[in-house]
Amino acid sequence: MISSVRAFGLAAAMLLAAGGYASSAEKLILGNEGSYPPFSMVDASGKLTGFEPELAREMCKRMETECELVVLDFKGLIPALLQNKLDAVATQTKPLPERKAKVLFGRPILFNPDSYVVKEDTNYTFTKEGLKGVKIGLQRGSAQAKYIAEHFGDAVETVFYDNPDQIRLDLASGRLDMSLGPKISWTLEFLNKPAGKGWKFAGGDLWTGGGEQGSSWIARKDSQELLDRMNKTVDSIVADCTFTKLRKQFMEVVLLPEEKACM
Structure with a gap:
């Protein structure tokens, strides 16, 4: 596709x-x-x-x-x-x-609130110290990318993609530790599919649109x-x-x- x-x-x-x-x-x-x-x-x-x-x-x-x-x-x-x-x-x-x-x-x-997508066997603390060195995949130009930059800076390693399909492929292949994205899309297009087996949401619901829902x-x-x-x-x-x-x-x-x- x-x-x-x-x-x-x-x-x-x-x-x-x-x-x-x-x-x-x-x-x-x-x-x-x-x-x-x-x-x-x-x-x-x-x-x-x-x-x-x-x-x-x-x-x-x-x-x-x-x-x-x-x-x-x-x-x-x-x-x-x-x-x-x-x-x-x-x-x-x-x-x-x-x-x-x-x-x-x-x-x-x-x-559609955002949430982190992480491996089921992880238990991250969503602070700069807790995510230090974590590789996170994000869509270029997205609200989620802005949120991560503002909250975690260079504590995390950010990898940018043009679309979510590319992020999901790299998550499934193990090239990323996590992503942050809208729960509806990630549930339907990743967690509910075979490629998403072993992954979960973490960190609760986030509204990354400047605080507005x-x-x-x-x-x-x-x-x-x-x-x-x-x-x-x-x-x-x-x-x-x-x-x-x-x-x-x-x-x-x-x-x-x-x-x-x-x-």
């Missing part, structure tokens, strides 16, 4: 380089990470799917707006948005202060009207339980408190 994602991302990058995208009232260009199952992934046929792309398609249909979903590495999404190559980002993004200074955050799409889709500072339309439309998708129906296609975990009315 990684090769499919890279190929899809390369095609998107070539389109960007060829002249960028022009926003209009008739068409929106939405960025998505494309390598974060079950929230987003590129299938064997090259189609971008997963919960967030399908939610974005439903949103665009209700907005009566043509949308194009473009796959880029997570670290490239905000730069592409700020360069007017995207109209919005339809990938869950944590509201770090430095991000909020640059872009607008919409309503929460999900609540929840992750959102984002737009530029000059796009408040667009973001308001997106928020209102997603509100309607949640209210009539379509959000829950879409979510159940990919996972059984409840993502929003409002879903309780649909259970």
